[in-house]
Amino acid sequence: MRGNIQEQAAADCYDRPHGRPRQRVLLVVLALLALQIGSLISPAYACGCGAMVPGAQSRMTVDHETAVVDWDGRREQIVMRFTVDSDAPEAAWIMPVPGRAEVELAENALFDELAEITAPVHRERSYFWPRDGDWPLGSGYTDGAAAAPLPGEAAGVGVVGREQLGDFDVARLTATDPDALRGWLTENGFQLPDGLTADLDPYVRQGWEYVAVRLAPREKGAVLRGTLDPLRLAFASDRPVYPMRLSRRAENSQALSLFVLAGHRMEPRSAIGGDEPEVTYAGKVGPYGAVGELTGRKERFLTAFEQDFPRPERINGDHELRAADSDASFRRVVYDDELLTVAGMPVWLMTLGAAVAAAATAVVLRVRSRRRNAVPLSAA
Template sequence: MAMTTDRPARLRRGIVLTAVGIIAALGAVVVPTPAQACACGGYVAADGYEVAVNREVAAIAWDGETERILLEMDVLTDAPDAALLIPTPAPAEVALGDSEMFDELLDVIAPEVEVTYTWWPEASFGDGAGAAPGAAAPDLGVDVLETVDLGPLEASVLSADDADGLAQWLDEHGYVMQDGLATALRPYITEGWYYVAMRLTTDAADLSGELQPVDLTFASESLIYPMRLSAAAATDQFVRTYVFADRRMARTDASEDTASVDLRFAGAVDPAAVENPTLAEIAGVTPYLTVMDQWFHEPSTEIVSDFTFSASTQTGDYREVVHETRMREILGMPAGPVLTFLGLVAAALALLIGGRAVSRRARRRSAVPAGPRQSTASEPEPQPAPPAGVDGGGQERHPSHL
């Protein structure tokens, strides 16, 4: 992976991240109160300061041999500098990440919207920065394998064979590791993991705000996300994992049974259909994306392992469907009531007009006087009686003389 120092001016806001290796997924963490552990690892700051992450996003790709993780975070703290420490199974290479990739990822997994139209509204009835690490003291059991200067980012890759030695090394560089985080690190030290340490500094009053994304790659025999440090967190942990592989993936670790896992998306990403070059590069090698959300309300008891992933027994694609109800409107008003009102008005007008027509006809009939009876062809006209001495044929009758 290229380690370039030529970056846009917007990256040079004075933030120097000295740290951390993540692995296997995308996390979004909302922490209302400061905690030294986060979903991807642990923060350490000078004595008297605390650091919390209110948003953490990571995307991971695994091709069977190498993992690549891009991490973006929003930090809440009053500390002028801090360090993020996260274990990786092998030494990691570090570069600056691409923040625009995460914006396009949201478009890729956007739910399908099914719209239902309604004519009626719903009824409602109310309601202090030290120098970058150089070399570790031999007696502490900590070795600095590499320090990478990326302009706004400086990262150190460490190995350690003793948790207390690592805590002392951090203390000598101005950072205090709480006992809970040191305890959570012990299994990684026993298993021979490595650590990426990224120092966060700024010219502003504190570090709060969005930090420049980090791009990490390291060798790995399996797809794994280091979650055990999060057991030291005192607040709820929400982790979203965006896993790129050659097929649909599923959680297979012990922590999978202790908290809910919600599938958000499963499907192939066409590299030709996306605009971001980093996303297109990842999808060109590992085209299938599986997105899962995990909530931990009691991290100390629910996080008992790292996240591990393998091929899912489910092979179909999945996209969330959001049902949306929209109102049919006439002139900005609900169509149902408007049409009902217009229908009632039309009916009332029809009755009024019809009633008036009937009344006019009745008045006209009552105003016409009665006339003489007219003869008809079936009734012969009465004839006047013949005068005396004349028969009906007009002949004069004469008395006969006997």
């Protein structure tokens, strides 16, 4: 039987030339964009609900959302990849960022490498007494395997750039008034939830900008389904941050899987209204492969987190990341528990059989001894 997962600090660093998680439906979904001037998409319900928003009369779920943050002390990069299941021909979302962003497609190999680097170590561990599934508690003992053209600008809103990247139509916006930003989105075909203006206000007051993305497959009749190409956002930042505030509009529980590449082991300043973040990996990575391409061929310390948000309405800010107290390495260990056997025979059964045989032999010998030592009645 495959069993318990145990986490263990590693004494050494893992510097690997090569190196995907638990689901978190993206952070923000306000949304927008038309394919060309004068052409608006069908209305979509845009909300900061941690999920991409499909067009009207469409359905979409985000099965996996994985994000990578790379920070060199002055510049931050965020790479995101989504796996979706939908019948929607288009969807949209918006990401607040603290500075003027560059946007481009990223490589899927980045996530494959990170998944390999952070994979838990498997170790075998034997147990003596049978468990559920082992004979005689089940049908038989197991082999150890577990049962695997932008619309025009409005007052207070500026369009600073637009790119077509694969299936993504990307707009970069500024806003000096949250009501103006909300109005611009609404005028361009999106219904926005109550409370959105209040959620945008902190970003507007801090002078943040916005990356608005419309996803529309260029192939006629295609829908958004499967793993989408990853997007990379890069911007100047004197501190690493992962925007989360708009996810408080989510109607369902959220999950975050985050890889952080920086000079040191990193940690969130707080849980921002969710469960305590769980570190799943910490260690140095070398300047190789797709990870090295992202970091500019610089060595980084990689910290991987997972966090659940059972009640998204409690999210009260963005993840501000800071250096941990130490650069201690850490790696999960998965113990593959197997019933202890010799030549295919359970040791517990052999031991029990031997004990029964020994006890039976002792009883026989004792009886025989008593018979030999018994005094005949005629001699009395």
